[in-house]
Amino acid sequence: MKILFVWCLAVLFSVHLASAGRVQLRGHARNAAEENLQCTVVSNNLGSNPVGVVIPMKGGDFGYQFDITESTFLSFSDGTNYFGGFVEPGDSIVIAYDRLDFANSISYTGKGREKFVIVHSMMDFKRMARTIAAAAKGRRYPVDDMFAAIDSLKDDVQQRIDLAAKSMSAESHKQLLGALAATQQQAKQSGLVAVFGDSYSNIMANHREKLSEASIAQMKKLLDYDEAFYDSRFYVDAVKSLASMYLEDNIQPITDNFEDRKYQLLVEMLPRKLRTPVLFMTLKWDITTAPGELNERVVLRAAELLADSRWKQHILDLLAARSLLRSGDKAPEFSVQNLSGEKINLASFRGKTVYLDFWFASCGPCHALFKSIAPVKKHFEHDERVVFLTVSVDNEMTWKRAISKFGVKGYHAFTENKLREHPIIQSYHVTVYPTTYIIDPTGRIHAIQAANNPDMLRKQIEEAIAATFPYHSR
Template sequence: MRNLLLILVAVLAACSTAKPLVETAVSAKSVPKMDIILTGRLLNAHAGDSVWVARKGVKRPEVVLLDATGKFRLVLQGVVAPIDGQLNGPSNCSMIVFLQPGDSVNVTAECRDFYKTVDFTGRGSFVNNYLAQAHRHFDNSRDSVPERLYTKDLPAEYKRKVDLRRQQQLEYMNAYAAQQPLPTEFIRIHKQVLDIQRAVSLLSYMHYAKYTTKQEPALPADFLASFTALPLSSLSHNSDLSIRLATSHLFEEYQYARLLPPNGILPVDLNAAEQIFAQATADFGDTPARDQVIGRMLCDQLRGPLVDNPQPVLAMLPLFKAHNRDSVVASTIRQALRSTEHLRRGDLAPVFTLQDASGKRVSLQDFRGKVVYLDFWYSSCAPCLAEAPAAVKLKKQFMGRDVVFLYISIDRKADDWQKALARHPLTSPNSVHLLDPGGYKASANYGVGGFPSYWIIGRDGRIRQGAAPRPSAGAETVAVLEQALAQRP
């Protein structure tokens, strides 16, 4: 699944007056180390749930547990520079935060409705309340961003609405800053994030138009002017967290809008691969950013439409290796190849044993002799739940036949999973629902990199198709299931 959720982020740095050049070269040893104390209470959370702050350069962040009342106290020791990070708590309780050495911030929130209730007090609360309030004001959920609301507009009108949204965000920030000045560095980086988000929306429109019309869209000459104006060559997975998250969305949409054909699948033709590489070089230059874009595309293909047929990726790898200079990207591709090498068509499907809602243990092998339509999902996944109406129709079409609709949720909490089963039309006599908390037992073994993820497993227990069509694909999904039924073990 392409995660299109927009994250409103900012980085706050301490203001300073101009100083003589000789004073700018300050030894790291002279920078005082100070603790950052983060306390708070998260209502309707469970005792023992973890709280931590993810941030650049820290592989093993400090972790504390909630007590029986939902309270926590997290101390980040010996900090010498501002932290642009993400506060992570129980399910749905996370947001970008900005913390400076010496800050002592208290946060309270209701986990069932985090962004509507989160509030900060204490030293360092001003900028974090801005982030929370701006998120509430612009309702930065997946269903409210321009690419979800206006994709049926003509290109010029869509672009006008995207530009208007960015202008409103800037005006909101300026009005908030009138209460208390915001540092210049904060404003500079925040504007860059908004610029990246605007580019994501424009690229999303191109992707949508390509996919629905099956051809390259006709767009105004200036449609991507704000995209090309970005400092594309400097974007990197080594950036601060907020920039990195926004850039990740940009790289995801870019590959579909500018590189891949309308069907979103990498061609096996070497000439096509060279054209893709040339386009990425034209946009990002001969830079690590270009390598990261191409690497992201190859990994997404391996974990998506080419999970069971990696030949197009293998054909492009020599070209990529000849130019790539990013060892992290190269390692990620190697890992993706290793994690999916047992998922080719005709391979035995990875087996698993999980529990259903009644606590009964169910194994994939229990369905040998039947066709299994495997669906990986989770309760707060909007695209997953959007498939429910089409799935109802599909299951009715195959009622009484040898097809099992096997749902595997990766929800960490059984309560979230069972509430979703009760709230949405997901159950039926020919469906089975299992829980794989965190996705460690089943989802990981199938190399699932996005949700929902569909697989078709034959009567013989072997993979017939990875990245299978969704229920909403209608006739296409019916056809592949009928083909699987016709194949006897």
Template sequence: MRYPLYIYLVCFGIVFLFTGCEYKKNNSVKVTIDYPKLAGDTVSIGRVNMVDVSTIELGKVLLDSAGKGVVEVEVEAPVFAHINGKELAAGILIYPGDEIEIAPSAAGARLAVQFRGDGAAVNQALNETQQIRSEFEKWNGTYYFQLNSEDFLAAKDSLQKSYDHLFSKLKSDTQVSAERLALLTHQTGMHVVSYQYNFAIGKDTSEIPAQVRRVVEHLPIDTVALQSGMFDYSLVASQFFQHRINNAVYEENDQMDSDSLESIFPMMVEKKIKANEYPKPIEDFIRVKSADVQIRLNGLSPNMITLANTIEKEVASEELKKVIREDVSRWEKLGPGKPAPDFTGTTPDGKKLALSDLRGKIVYVDIWATWCGPCVGEFPESKKVHSEFKEDDRVAFLYVSIDRDTLAWKKMVAAGRVPAGHHMLTSADAPESVWNLYHVWGIPRYLLIDAQGRMVATHAVRPSSGNVQGELRKLLSKSRIAQK
């Protein structure tokens, strides 16, 4: 085994964490809120989804006219959560059976919120650690990830000392649970690891201090962090997967043409993950995180469907499997033959244009922006494709810009630097935007829609592939046959 000592320590930590004297059989957690200025506000409690860093809502309550309410949630084990309202945001560590009270602090207090009940002192400290994190985003006026090596090490060491100083006061308090304090200390330690990962991103090896390299070259094998929902562990795992697994597969196979590599990429990543021989909870987590990223980026290729089915059979956690099920469900709604969701935008002359306005035509959609180099780099080939079909009114080319700079977009279109066709500008932020309706994670992105307004491809071939013309002719041929 590759990680015998660490696994032993982590397993010991899990036993300590989940069978200690504070671990209660009652899974219900009761959070009482008494916050007059939040009268009529809805307050929710959630925890992080470790795969995609979204929020899993555990419960919520509408506060009464006095700002009072009770949220009851169920947890099977200790978990880091957060409580949110319009004017309330606080971290909270909850154990099964906890009864916690939240109220505003006295004027002049360091924190706006005060806790009473189970784990009160640790929850106060948890929120103080959030302030420490914010203070160390910059060091002497410079963002920490932009520091030189020497200054970064000084910042990192000072960050750790700040945490140690905070916890030293708690250790002498006999009312503070050693279990809760140990878990909070564990969490801040993971933040220091994440701090180093963020510093190392995009840097050459020579720019990274040796002690930081030793940290970022390996994924922490930390089942406690995973099971207790430590946000920083999710970030660390994402960065490790992207740079040490995903990118490594590309680098190791850089002689393959991109289309051939993409077709087998999911299985190659799976193989590399399994080669690390992680403990099963960690392996399952990384496999699902990998599959989630790939489905979000590339949709449901045949290989991704196969991988999703494999994960359903092999991964133990229902919560992890649920992520992939939801990913698959989202993309199945955009599968071949399904209705293409309608979206609208504004043309360069200020008129409204919708995808549905082109019904009756085969539509090749190009989602782009003026600042996107790869998008603009495809335009010479796009112009060639357009020229072959410019006399055929059965085919439409729709260029959808997500620019925020309207003037830059108009200038580029007016200058003829964008291929001829239909042009619209749309916001990526709106719920009904092309970005959200078609689950766009990056551009350029191409869609192919038939004359009946049905999906042909959510990830259509790009102009430089040389295959767009063939795909369009194939659809035209099918259309002629259907009309006979």
């Protein structure tokens, strides 16, 4: 009897652990064109990077089991449609949709479905906000009408969140509210750009005839970030982007030594609780994506402003990793597979300047970069001295379909179904996407995180073409 009692306790304990830390996901996609569903797992831990997971699909059926410890965001793509939601330990989500009629067919059932339904409504919010901004252009006071409509959309989604609050953890509830606040803030900022096509300061100075007193008050409130969401990754990330954009568009043109002072200026415009998380995410972004050489002195000084010693150490570790590759170093060797199924390596391009670009199909910033540098690719289209080498971390089918679907230009290769675990990803320290390099004809790194601006990128490539062998060896 005693043994049986202990065994029962053990079983109950193991079942509790399974339900407490595990998320079950399954579903069916009609008319599925892919063999896999791409999933990105986004933890609320600011120090972590999103993790890619490939979920096999067979006859449209798919299933996966996630082990998590806290409310976590899952983003999915089948190469055509994008969807996602927050999950928490114990959830069991069932997803069904038609790939060719996603909007009218998507359904979420099972434990935790409410969080997916709410995130879906936020995606609708974003789409409707763009329509609202387009309609506001012809109004007497476009800001008044646009912001009121956006606030109404936000209130509708918040009501959904509040009604579903009892069906989720307090942490999931908070994360949804943070994501909603981020969506509202971004929608208003994007709306201003769509209506006026100008910076915040220029709108206030040069478009006064379109601004009522209420408009001006509402625009000023845009700069009042809500510190209640200091522990929401989505909100912190939104503030990072919006505040940095504000500084670059409005403060940089009138500020001496802006690059030396930008992090201090960022901190000064934020409420206390948001300062450390937003500064941390900004530093992390700049270290991993900044084009060319990074001013480490400025970054180190900014790191001293971080109130959390763990995040400060994280920034120091990122700086150390970045310093492993510098301009002038020999580019790491690699071996990947091209569209023809052939193995290619760095030696395959000896004597040429290589623009190396790491990407994946559902990466929005990757496609934005493709669009931005299209004129540069066109300029060097018939120049045999230059190769635009794109390396995808998708599986083979997703990679090939994406090239065709999006018309991606360049010489194409992929990580041979090893996704982000391929040696080239480690060798080139790829932690964010897109990550780009320019490698000169001698096989040395000319630029890390090449310029996004077409004119600057063209100049960088022309400089690399002219390179001989002036560098020291390391």
